[in-house]
Amino acid sequence: MSQLSLFVKSGFVKAPLANGIGRYVPQCQRMTLKFCLGWGNSRGVRDFIQHDLIEFVKQNPGTVMYLKPRRHRSPVLVAEYLNGGREWFSLNDMTREEVYKWVDLYRTKAGYPDMHFKNYQHSDIPSIQGYWTPFTNKPADRNMLEFPQNSLNTPLNLKPSTSEIISKLYGEPQEQRSSR
């Protein structure tokens, strides 16, 4: 999803009033299903009401469900949330299963408009061990040194040269060796 949209805002994941930490308050206050008793594009909504609605409402007592039959209009779901948010969603020509999925989705939303998440995680305390700084894991003597320092020029992972290996293997003064 593009971040550069004029209409879809971008932001970070958030939960109202630390919802879910300790207790969970369903944020969806009420949902209104508007549908027509006659037209075919409300068929799925009518099937949902006939077969699934009672069970759905029993499982989610925190959300009030209103049914609003109206003549010759397309079916619509309007969800209202505790933070004042209101979502409008068209259920036109949907099957019973599709209606169930969308109603269940709008039940679980928090009432914020759709946004592009800059990050799928969010933490108020991003780092327990502390932020990195240029001085993290750096020897303290760098503050006192005068630069340039020849000792700091040594290449990393330096292997011993052939001369050093020979000196180490046969490194004894010539006089001792000749006296043998």
Added chain:
Amino acid sequence: MSASRRVQQWLTFTRQWWLFDAKWQDPFESAKVINKHLKGAHKPIFGGHADCGDHVVVINSQDIAMRGDEWYYRVYFHHTGYPGGATWTKAWELHKKDPTMIIWKACYRDLEKDLTRRGRMQRLHIFKDSNIPKDIIQNITDQIPQLRTVPKRLKDYSQEEIEKFPKLFDYPKEHVLD
């Protein structure tokens, strides 16, 4: 953002100053290491949006080294834009003209060809010898290790070290030493 978090942000994104001694170093291999610091790629906060590049001070650029005959066959091309304005300059000629230019061009060429390149090059400070102005050297907090050791000549060893080095073979009697 609270005051302490703001100061934390400044501290994390502080620009560091690094020193690199180019004596006897391959300029093209060195450019990769220098550019890593110019970009800030050595930091854990490095990313596409983070402006975290550091300053690098290169000293002794007149003492860089090239392999084999590279001083003679490496050619720098320039065109003035006028007809017949093309020039081809050998690396040794360019180095004689300006001893800081080869390592500058090596870094410039190795950086990404985008809008960040000029800004990063502004943070590269090259000096032909080890005389650095005081206002620059006072900023330096750390040093980039060299890629190769500077070879020692025979005259750099003390007489004691030379005598201590093991004799690996005997010359034949008729061998004449200068």
